Amino acid sequence: MDNDSAIDALGALAQSTRLDAFRLLVRHEPAGLAAGDVARQLDIPQNTMSSHLAGLARAGLVRAERHSRHIIYRADLDQLKALTLFLVKDCCGGRAELCEPLIAELIPCC
Template identity: 75%
Template sequence: MENESAISALGALAQGTRLDTFRLLVRHEPDGMAAGEIARQLDVPQNTMSAHLGILARAGLIRSERHSRSIIYRADLDGLRSLTLFILKDCCGGNAELCAPLVAELTPCC
């Protein structure tokens, strides 16, 4: 991942509704959710949600697929993985022991 892509992704997540949306979609993997359902669960107007979803998609954090009349949104786990690795790439100057607590916290969920 390049600096510009990381900045775009971090910028997209630096807003409360978008962060909540992304976390909601991560929890609903692999099925995803329709835009209207996301808006309902987060109590956000649908037109506002559409704008937030667009920002997250352009940042490479979510994907969408049309299913008949609905658009299903899913977290892009490859984008999340790339962003996480970008942030942690130089973790602790290569001293793996210093990063062990971070890895240990991630291990139970993944």
């Protein structure tokens, strides 16, 4: 990941509704959710939610797949991984032992 991609991703997440939508999609991996379901769960009008999901897609954080009349959105976990690694790649000046608490916090999620 380069600086521009990281800035795009962080910019997309720097808005409350988009951050909530992305976190919701991460929780629903690998199945994803239809745009309408995301809107209902977050209590956001569907047309507004579509705009937010499109912004996340432009930043590479979500992928959309058409299934008949529905568009299913999924978090792009590879992009999330790339962004996270970009942010911590030079953590602690190469002293891996200083990053162990951060890594330990991330491990229980999976």
